[in-house]
Amino acid sequence: MSTASATLSTAAPADHRAAVSLVEKCRLATELRQIHGRIIKSDILSHPLVASRFVSAFSLSEGNSLPDCLLLYSQMMASLGNRQGLGFSLPSLLKSCGKASALEEGRQIHAQVLKSHLREDPFVSNSILRMYLEMGEVEVALKVFDKMFNRDVISWNSMISGCFKSGKIDLACRMFDEMPHKDIVSVNSMVDGLMKHVGCDFARELFEKNRDKSDVVTWTSMVSGYTLNGHPKEALKLFREMLRSGVDPDVAAIVNGLSAIADLGFAEEGRWIHAMLHRSSTSLNSGILASALIDMYSKCGLIGDACSVFRSISSRRRIVDWNSMLSGLALHGLGRETLDLFNEMLRMDVNPDEVTFLAILSACSHSGLVDEGQHYFKIMHEEFNISPRIKHYGCMIDLFGRAGLLENATRIIDEMPVEPDSMIWKSLLSSCIKHGYVAIGEAAAMKALELAPLDSSCYVLLSNLYANAGKWSNVAKIRAVMKARKVRKNPGCSSVMIGGSIHEFFVGKEMGTTCREVVRAKLEEVIGRLKMEGYRADLNQVIVDVDEEEKEGLLVVHSEKMAIAFGLASIDEGAPIRVMKNLRVCGDCHSFSKLVSRVYNQEIILRDQNRFHHFKGGTCSCNDYW
DNA sequence: ATAGGGTTAG
Numbered sequence: 001m002s003t004a005s006a007t008l009s010t011a012a013p014a015d016h017r018a019a020v021s022l023v024e025k026c027r028l029a030t031e032l033r034q035i036h037g038r039i040i041k042s043d044i045l046s047h048p049l050v051a052s053r054f055v056s057a058f059s060l061s062e063g064n065s066l067p068d069c070l071l072l073y074s075q076m077m078a079s080l081g082n083r084q085g086l087g088f089s090l091p092s093l094l095k096s097c098g099k100a101s102a103l104e105e106g107r108q109i110h111a112q113v114l115k116s117h118l119r120e121d122p123f124v125s126n127s128i129l130r131m132y133l134e135m136g137e138v139e140v141a142l143k144v145f146d147k148m149f150n151r152d153v154i155s156w157n158s159m160i161s162g163c164f165k166s167g168k169i170d171l172a173c174r175m176f177d178e179m180p181h182k183d184i185v186s187v188n189s190m191v192d193g194l195m196k197h198v199g200c201d202f203a204r205e206l207f208e209k210n211r212d213k214s215d216v217v218t219w220t221s222m223v224s225g226y227t228l229n230g231h232p233k234e235a236l237k238l239f240r241e242m243l244r245s246g247v248d249p250d251v252a253a254i255v256n257g258l259s260a261i262a263d264l265g266f267a268e269e270g271r272w273i274h275a276m277l278h279r280s281s282t283s284l285n286s287g288i289l290a291s292a293l294i295d296m297y298s299k300c301g302l303i304g305d306a307c308s309v310f311r312s313i314s315s316r317r318r319i320v321d322w323n324s325m326l327s328g329l330a331l332h333g334l335g336r337e338t339l340d341l342f343n344e345m346l347r348m349d350v351n352p353d354e355v356t357f358l359a360i361l362s363a364c365s366h367s368g369l370v371d372e373g374q375h376y377f378k379i380m381h382e383e384f385n386i387s388p389r390i391k392h393y394g395c396m397i398d399l400f401g402r403a404g405l406l407e408n409a410t411r412i413i414d415e416m417p418v419e420p421d422s423m424i425w426k427s428l429l430s431s432c433i434k435h436g437y438v439a440i441g442e443a444a445a446m447k448a449l450e451l452a453p454l455d456s457s458c459y460v461l462l463s464n465l466y467a468n469a470g471k472w473s474n475v476a477k478i479r480a481v482m483k484a485r486k487v488r489k490n491p492g493c494s495s496v497m498i499g500g501s502i503h504e505f506f507v508g509k510e511m512g513t514t515c516r517e518v519v520r521a522k523l524e525e526v527i528g529r530l531k532m533e534g535y536r537a538d539l540n541q542v543i544v545d546v547d548e549e550e551k552e553g554l555l556v557v558h559s560e561k562m563a564i565a566f567g568l569a570s571i572d573e574g575a576p577i578r579v580m581k582n583l584r585v586c587g588d589c590h591s592f593s594k595l596v597s598r599v600y601n602q603e604i605i606l607r608d609q610n611r612f613h614h615f616k617g618g619t620c621s622c623n624d625y626w
Numbered sequence: 627a628t629a630g631g632g633t634t635a636g
Contacts, residue, residue: 052627091627126628157629188630220631252632259633288633295633323634330635358635391635398636423636610636 012038016047023053029065032057036072045075052088058096066100069093087118091127098134106131122150129155133162138171157185164193188217195225200234213245216253223256232263251282255292262292265580265607267300268500274309285313291320298328301578301605301612319353326359332612333622335367354386361395365402366611368625373399390418394427401431402625406440422452426461433465441465456482456489494559494581496567505562515566522565523557530595538588560589564596564604576603584609590626594618 012035013019019039026032036054039045045054058068069092076086090113097106110128118124125148132141145151145159156179163172176182176190187210194203203225207218219242226235239257243249249257254273261270274293277284284290290313297306310317310325322345329338342360345352352360357380364373377396380386388396393416400408409428413420425448432441445462452458459482466474482489492507505511505519527535560581567577585593585608593604598618606613614621 055627088627095628121628123628128628130628152628154629159629161630183629185630190630192631215630217631222631224631250631255632262633291633293633320633325634327634353634355634362635389635394636427636 012042013044016044016050019044019047019050020053023050023057026057029058029068032065033068046085050085052085052092055089055092055096058092060092066096066102066105069096087121087124090118090121090124094124094127094131095134098131101135103135103137106135120150122152122154125150126152126154126158130158130162133158133165136166138163138166138168153179153181153183153186157183157189160186161189161193164189164197167197169193169197184212184215184218187212188215188221191218192221192225195221196228200226200229200231214247216242216247216250219247220253220256223253223260227256227260227263232260235260236264236266236269251287251289255288258292258296262296262299265300265495265497265578266502267297267302267497267578270296270300271305284309285315288320291324294321294324294328298324298331299607301607303328303332303334303612317348317350319350319356322350323353323355323359326356326363330359330363330366332614333366333626335363335369335372338363339369339372352380352384352386354389354392357384357386357388358391358395361392361399365395365399366622366626368403368623370399370403370405388416390416390421390424393418393420394424397424397427398431401428402434404431404435406431406435406437410440420447422448422455422458425451426458429458429461429465433461433468436468438465438469438471453485454487456487459487460489490583492559492581492583494563494579496563496580497578498567498570499572503563503566505559505566507557507559518569519562519565522569523561526565526568526596526600529599530592533595533599535592535595538591558586558589560585560606561592564593567604568596568600568602571602576605579604579606581606581608585613585626590620590624594620 013022019035022035023032026035032054036045039050044050055069055072058065058072072089072093076089090109094106094109096102097109106128110131113119113124113128125144129141129144129148132138132144141159141162145155148155156175159175160172163169163175172190172193176186179186187206191203191206194206203222207222210218212218219238223235223239223242226232226238236257239253239260242253247253254277258270258273261273270293277289282289284293290309293309294306297303297309306325306328310321313321322341326338326341326345329341338360342352342356345356357376360376361373364370364376373396377388377392380392381388393412396412397409400406400412406428409431413424413428425444429441429444429448432438432444442462442465445458445465448455448458449462459478463475463478466472466478491509493504495502495504497503503515510516511519527537560579563579563581564577567579571577585606590613593606593613593615595618596602597604597615601617604613604615606615611622611626613626
């Protein structure tokens, strides 16, 4: 039960102060409507503050209720005594139009404003600008901007962020250069835009040039940007630097720190932040903090801790909390548990969204629950009125493909209303590798390569397809094409956590002498022992790394084997070996890990690009289905 | 009351 529902049973608010505080507690539009109904006959509603709070509450409530906002607006227009209330309400109303992409309504309000004294109000004119930018109407916004006589730093800043969001990068940069007075928000908008649309280095340059390093938003934009661009290490480095420099992190800063930690799998550091939040009595019920913690724990392999956080949320759990938990379970291959939790969510009347169904479908796909996956794909549309997006189709292709139902997978591609992207073709291709469909796989690879000619994983997959089929001359051809196009295979990298510190292993890269000898000796021993248990290296799976064989003095094995060997030699008795790998684990390393877990009675928890594998007693939590 | 950073999928 939410806070407002509890308060709703009491009588109508006595004065405008009581009304304002009540409105601010509401989260749902229905609650707001009830309060509105109670005071509609009193004069409380005509108080400028009350009316405007209602509009802003409606525009922020779940679902952004534009009709409610418009109704209040027309009521205010009708009561001549509330001109002040109108001035305070228009910014929220215009925001509401922007969020709802209600161009026609927005235009009408704009026209009415131009005819009134409010055209001189900077809040109102900036909100008009913002509304057009929000709707992607950059041309209109530019016209409004040019005609504004009360243009201020907020107008310029709105233009910068709006231009970035519409992909007008040059215009955004020009605005930044030309603006007469820049403040910290201008810099932050620019840093964020450069991160998202141009690249880390340009953002970094601006960040370094800006001498003011005390603003938490600037730091957060940098942290978020590095993570989004695939550099979580640099992101975490900056996050730590921010803390060291004494900047007080807010929820958004923490969330971004956690997101970098989740990508890196640094469980210890994630725990530390959780403890820090606990010490400072920060509530996990506000914002997306709980959701970010659940995500971090899941991605660090600590699914139990993720569940604890989820269960500890004391207020009504919101959709983001459920989604993070569902995705976490799916990531760990806990298909049944994911579906059980989904049903619990439905029983509690929480409305699933498109992300929920992505978690559900990916859970089904990872666990081989083909019928269930089809069922949820069907009801997603029929019962919950959510149209599938490309990623949902991707999950379905994965679901059928993994299960060997290639006809169903290709039918999805034929029938989907959106143009398939390279991810879709790569997914089909992976299934073809698994089930040995060379011709279909070849065709899928060609499509993928057409769409993403510089994506090394397309070449690697195709090469694996040929290698599995014994078509060695084709394998050689692929390698030649890669060389000619200067496409380099993403180097495999695994890390293992030993006593709180991280050790990294790369294929074909020099490591410290001691470390190399430890790994070499241990690997020799392990492989010897496994061979007696019937292990035979599957050379087909290793073939893509053959280039590295020419280098002398380097270990020519997949990085996860090195990490596991190092783990075996160094881990405390009874503790699981936690390994993270940047690519997908290959079949050979998978059987290797299973055998190690039995022969050495050693639990191994391995996170690869897609999911977790828990190896124990000779079996894997994925049931060899991945 | 208007401008900047925020999780979940793949």
